[in-house]
Amino acid sequence: xxxxxxxxxGRVKRGSLSRRGFVKRVAALGLTAPMAxxxxxxxxxxxxxxxxxxxxxxTRRGGGALRILYWQASTLLNPHFAVGTxxxxxxxxxxxxxxxxxxxxxxxxxxxxxxPSVENGGLSPDGRSVxxxxxxxxxxxDGQDFSADDVVFTAxxxxxxxxxxxxxxxYQGLNVVKVDDYTVRVEFERPTPFxxxxxxxxxxxxxxxxxxxxxxxxxxRDAPTNLRPVGTGxxxxxxxxxxxxxxxxxxxxxxxxxxxxxDTVEIKGGGDxxxxxxxxxxxxxxxxxxxxxxxxxxxxxxxxxxxxxVNIVEGGxxxxxxxxxxxxxxxxxxxxxxxxxxxxxxxxxxxxxxMALLVDRESISRFIYGRGGPATPNFLNNPPRFRSxxxxxxxxxxxxxxxxxxxxxxxxQGGIRQKDGVRLRFVFQTSVNAPRQRTQQIIRQAAQRAGxxxxxxxxxxxxxxxxxxxxxxxxxxxxxxxxxYTTTMTQADPQRFMNQYVSWEISSRANSWQGxxxxxxxxxxxxxxxxxxEGELDPVKRAAxxxxxxxxxxxxxxxxxxxxxxxxxxxxxxxxxxxxxxDSTVWLLSDWWREG
Amino acid sequence: xxxxxxxxxxxxxPSILGISVVLFTVLAMAPGDPFEELATNPAVPPExxxxxxxxxxxxxxxxxxxxxxxxxxxxxxxxxxxxSRIPVDDLILQRLPVTIAVIGASQVLALLVALPVGIYAAxxxxxxFDQIANTLAFVGFSLPTFFTGLLxxxxxxxxxxxxxxxxxTQLDSTGWQWWWDQFRQSIMPVTVLGLFQGAALVxxxxxxxxDVIRLDHVTTARAKGIPERAVITRHVVxxxxxxxxxxxxxxxxxxxxxxxxTEQIFRVPGIGSLLISAVLSNDTPVIMAVTFVFACLVILFxxxxxxxxxxxxxRISYR
Numbered sequence: 001x002x003x004x005x006x007x008x009x010g011r012v013k014r015g016s017l018s019r020r021g022f023v024k025r026v027a028a029l030g031l032t033a034p035m036a037x038x039x040x041x042x043x044x045x046x047x048x049x050x051x052x053x054x055x056x057x058x059t060r061r062g063g064g065a066l067r068i069l070y071w072q073a074s075t076l077l078n079p080h081f082a083v084g085t086x087x088x089x090x091x092x093x094x095x096x097x098x099x100x101x102x103x104x105x106x107x108x109x110x111x112x113x114x115x116p117s118v119e120n121g122g123l124s125p126d127g128r129s130v131x132x133x134x135x136x137x138x139x140x141x142d143g144q145d146f147s148a149d150d151v152v153f154t155a156x157x158x159x160x161x162x163x164x165x166x167x168x169x170x171y172q173g174l175n176v177v178k179v180d181d182y183t184v185r186v187e188f189e190r191p192t193p194f195x196x197x198x199x200x201x202x203x204x205x206x207x208x209x210x211x212x213x214x215x216x217x218x219x220x221r222d223a224p225t226n227l228r229p230v231g232t233g234x235x236x237x238x239x240x241x242x243x244x245x246x247x248x249x250x251x252x253x254x255x256x257x258x259x260x261x262x263d264t265v266e267i268k269g270g271g272d273x274x275x276x277x278x279x280x281x282x283x284x285x286x287x288x289x290x291x292x293x294x295x296x297x298x299x300x301x302x303x304x305x306x307x308x309x310v311n312i313v314e315g316g317x318x319x320x321x322x323x324x325x326x327x328x329x330x331x332x333x334x335x336x337x338x339x340x341x342x343x344x345x346x347x348x349x350x351x352x353x354x355m356a357l358l359v360d361r362e363s364i365s366r367f368i369y370g371r372g373g374p375a376t377p378n379f380l381n382n383p384p385r386f387r388s389x390x391x392x393x394x395x396x397x398x399x400x401x402x403x404x405x406x407x408x409x410x411x412x413q414g415g416i417r418q419k420d421g422v423r424l425r426f427v428f429q430t431s432v433n434a435p436r437q438r439t440q441q442i443i444r445q446a447a448q449r450a451g452x453x454x455x456x457x458x459x460x461x462x463x464x465x466x467x468x469x470x471x472x473x474x475x476x477x478x479x480x481x482x483x484x485y486t487t488t489m490t491q492a493d494p495q496r497f498m499n500q501y502v503s504w505e506i507s508s509r510a511n512s513w514q515g516x517x518x519x520x521x522x523x524x525x526x527x528x529x530x531x532x533x534e535g536e537l538d539p540v541k542r543a544a545x546x547x548x549x550x551x552x553x554x555x556x557x558x559x560x561x562x563x564x565x566x567x568x569x570x571x572x573x574x575x576x577x578x579x580x581x582x583d584s585t586v587w588l589l590s591d592w593w594r595e596g
Numbered sequence: 597x598x599x600x601x602x603x604x605x606x607x608x609x610p611s612i613l614g615i616s617v618v619l620f621t622v623l624a625m626a627p628g629d630p631f632e633e634l635a636t637n638p639a640v641p642p643e644x645x646x647x648x649x650x651x652x653x654x655x656x657x658x659x660x661x662x663x664x665x666x667x668x669x670x671x672x673x674x675x676x677x678x679x680s681r682i683p684v685d686d687l688i689l690q691r692l693p694v695t696i697a698v699i700g701a702s703q704v705l706a707l708l709v710a711l712p713v714g715i716y717a718a719x720x721x722x723x724x725f726d727q728i729a730n731t732l733a734f735v736g737f738s739l740p741t742f743f744t745g746l747l748x749x750x751x752x753x754x755x756x757x758x759x760x761x762x763x764x765t766q767l768d769s770t771g772w773q774w775w776w777d778q779f780r781q782s783i784m785p786v787t788v789l790g791l792f793q794g795a796a797l798v799x800x801x802x803x804x805x806x807d808v809i810r811l812d813h814v815t816t817a818r819a820k821g822i823p824e825r826a827v828i829t830r831h832v833v834x835x836x837x838x839x840x841x842x843x844x845x846x847x848x849x850x851x852x853x854x855x856x857x858t859e860q861i862f863r864v865p866g867i868g869s870l871l872i873s874a875v876l877s878n879d880t881p882v883i884m885a886v887t888f889v890f891a892c893l894v895i896l897f898x899x900x901x902x903x904x905x906x907x908x909x910x911r912i913s914y915r
Contacts, residue, residue: 069762073865073873075680083679084877161647221681241690242680243873244865245765268762270873271863275749275761283753285760462878 005540052102053578056259058593061250063261066575066592069286071276073243073269078226079205080158080165085291085584088202090246090267092584094141094231097204098132098151099196101582103313105383105492107196108588111135111146111206111232113182116195127191127537132199134182138255140208141236148178151199153209156216163220170203193537194493201491201583206232234260234590244269254590261593274298280570281308287594288577289570290585295435296370299568308572312371315581316382316489316497317565319373319436321359321443321482322519323352323558328427328479335509336472336479339520343481344422350407351424352557354400355482358446361393365563368435368442373563380550381564382581386494388547391554393561400450409451417451426481429457429473431464436484439562454482469512476513478520486565492582494546495533501553502530521558601903608895615891620665623880624658665884675881679874684885687870694765695866698785698859699851705790706797707844714801715833718809729798736795745788745861752784759784763864785862789855793847800843804836811835838908845901849893 008025011017017025074090082088098112107115113133116122122131138146157163159171175187176198186198198204208230215223229237232255235248246267250260268286276289281302292299292310299310327341345351361375377391409417409424417424428443430436437458444454457480459473464485472479489497499505503522507515526549533545553559569585571577574595578588649655653664668675674684717726753761759780767777808814809832817831818824856868863869867886874882906912 065768075677075873076682078681081681164647221676227682239766241765241865242677242682242687243691243870247766266764268764268863270865270869271762271860275861278754279762283757283761285762462876466878 009540052104052106053108053588053591054576056591056593057576057595058261059258061258061261062263063594064263066262066265066288066594067286068265068267068586069271069276069279069289070267070269071271071273071290074246074267075242076226077229077237077240077246078207078223079202080154080163080167080207081221081226082202083166086269089290089584089586091229092202092205092233092586093235093246093248093265093267093589094229094233094237095205095207096232097201097206098134098199099201099204100584100587101201101492101580103315103580103582105385105582107200109135110588111138123195125537127188127193127195127535129185129187130195131179131183131185134184135255136182138232139253140210140232141230141251142208142211144208144210146206146208146232147181148184149181150206150209151184152176152178153213153216154206155198157207157212158203160216162218163216165220167203170197174198191535191537193533193535193539193542194491194495196493197491201587235262235265238264256590259590265589277302277570280572281305281310284308284572287572287575292568292570293372294568296372299570300370302570306573308570310371311569311571311577311579312566313569313579313581314374314382314564314566316380316494317486317567318376318379318381318489319369319439319484319486319562319565320379321355321484321560321562322478323355323560324478324481324483325520325522325558328481337477337520339506339508339522345424345426346481346558348407348409349557350403351409354403354450354452355447356557356560357394357396357400357403358450358452359443359560359562360395360446361562362395364439364442368438369563369565371566372568373435373565376561376564377554378550379554379559379561380494380498380546382489383492385543386546386550388550388554390547390551395446397446397449404450411451414453415451416453424452426452426454427457428454428482428484429459429464429475429480430484431461431475432458433461439484474513476507476515476518478507478518484562490582498530498533498546498549501526501549503527519558521553521556523552523556526552597906604899604902608899611895612892616666616669616888617662619884619887619891620662621658623884624661674885677874677879677882679877679879679882684881687882688867688885688889691865691867691870694864695852695855695859695868698782698864698866699789699855701782701786702789702793702855703844703848703851705786706793709791709794710797710801714798715805715828715836717798718802718805719828721806726802729802733795733798736791737799739792740857741788741792742857742861744792745784745858748784748788749861761862763862765865785858785864788861789851789858793851797840797843801836801840804839805832808832808836838905841908842901842905845897845904848897849890852890852893 008017008022012022070086070089072084072086074086076082076087077091077094079088079091079095082091096110099107099109099115102108109115111134113135114120114122116130116132118125122133124130132151134146134148134151140146155171155176158165158167161168173189177185177187179185186195188195199206208225211225211230212223227240227242234251234254234256236251238247238249240246248265250263254260273292273294277292277294277299279285280287280289281299282305284307303310323346324337324343325346326337326339327343328337330336330338330341332338332340365373365375375393377393378388380386380388404417407419409419412418412423428440430440437456440456444456447454463471463473464475466474468474475483475485487500491497500516500518501521501523502517504527505515505517506520506522507513507518529545529548533542533549536542536545554561567579567581569579576593576595578591579585580587653661656664665675674688676682677684677687680687713729717729720726749761752758761784763781763785767774769777814827814831817827852867855866856872858864859866859868860872867889870882871886874886
């Protein structure tokens, strides 16, 4: 298939095949239309940022006040210290990266003059360096000029261990060189196909060297700019009360024409998600409400007031079940779920397959999550060019029974199946959260009909998701047979997302349970193709590798994807926000406007 | 009196120390981790988290952390918020004005309702007015604030669209308009808190007045022909107020606690909502400071109540 694709893309490039014709032929191969257009974009056969960002219509400024509601309040305004989305977002109002991620998974230039590519000489063909051309004439809010020095300084600041920046991971294994005042080259130690991490999106916001240079060390938290940001953004700082309200006003010298539209921006924090939805959809006190993890039924009722609408932005976050590959009930040198053990029941592929058949994804999606959770057979769902066409989802109790019968799991005492002294009785844990508890119930009832007994366990979210080494109930320890949670995909590139199943990331006592492979599944082919993808520079080939990885892990049935978790927010009918699943809510606040 | 005051103040030291030890131990043993979000975020390497923990002194043994905290506190350094990375006392001071305004106003409202209603009901016990006041008082303090809060929001914000239900600290308007906006946004949280407090107080005022109204000196005053109004204000209410004043003083710290829920519902950025967000994000220094302030308030208001009692009732002497 790869050969065919490459041939087709080549024909589009040469002009002997129209783009529409390409999409049609690719559809015949089982690929979706968005996937096809993206393949064209990443291979340079189509203009990359053509339609990734909606058109900006206003021709003048002065749009009044924009009021945004977050049900979590931001507490600090240094983007490189930000823990959690709220703080990343509020500092992003003022600071900008070189480029941001549009929701279709393509890059959109902000402080960069253009997106580097092989064609424009920005990307070296060996994948070892990226050259960013910076926009000229950009000024910091205090009037100083923005230049390559600031970019180089940002990298040095973030990776300085004494600063304690939460973004430091994005600046490891690379070297940043100033070529001239408006050109910066990032050099990688190894060929790096995913080069758009440093200086891009949340981890990549550029901070002013002239204000932070004296605080690049243990005194980093004393910098006055931490609470009074000076950035290049469309809005500049007015006032900030940690945990409450952030206020900003239009930057009259912003580097894009006719922007920003609004005179002032206010971000209010605190409260709860339901009343935040109310304040936008029902009373219209606010223009936009962030991250509404609220039952869809309630949202629909509020939407009926007709003042606002719910925005759903599809990303890569996914709610899924893990079937432990190791035995949680056996201690090896004081460690449960140790990689030296095998799960007595889940080592049989028939049991795993039966479990997958017992999860009624369609019903869970329809009755519990609504628009906030479309059912999916894949672990890797977005951007569309990485979505596998090969996986199927099915809910079929009869077939599960048949498979278990055939594999020799006979019904015993109380109707529970067993084989060689192993009973199909599982502990299924998740965090305390109403939709998760309802999902647990649905799965337990179906399992019962197949002779599998499931004991439900719920753990408070603050414990379940903590990294507390002393607590046995954290999700990374996985002292249970099954567990369910949402894993987030924070970048439009799946490399960091798919490392959750490589053998060197297995969570264990040796790495204080910080490994990312929590299900503890091992597969040589997976490891090998992951390594291959890390160095594969051909975007088409690389996409194929990630699709294969998805098929391997999902096909093993050690994980059962349930529903995607798109970002749900609410805005007034006349507001035109620019949202993205791969970047901050306010990533392109400069382009938000109001109609009428 | 002075020696009594000094003795009480000295006695406060061991109790405050004891409270701080208990709070610190409980918080240190509680599950959770301020860097939880870092733990689940794949973009943050484990070394960064380890660095952060070390820089905030989280890896030291608990008794060393306590001693460090205590000495810093004695020097007036309340510690550093893990989450905001700014000093805790700044955070608390920022929240103080709003908290005092909302809680003060609600307490005034509670007294304005409770005193007249309680006194009037006591002067006509078992009358229709008394029955109605009693019933409403029962309803009032049986309904939790989160319920009445939501009820008011549904009625006045959503149905009638009279008041906003999101409290904003920095209003755009100036002059009289500012006062009007402030009034509109404060009225619901203040009413919820004030009526809850007032309902309990009504019952208390009524029984205190009933106790006094049957005493001999009241009968004597009436026999002398003093007008009923003067009898009630001068001879009854003044005496009945002694226990009421103590109760109000003792209740003050409880109100700070009770305001937490109301603050959360109406998004009032007070100390209570600071505590909630700190608990949710495991921001130990802030939790510690706020609970410690609450504990000190309890002790302080206890002392004030004792002193007031003696001042109001000269028969009580301090030794």
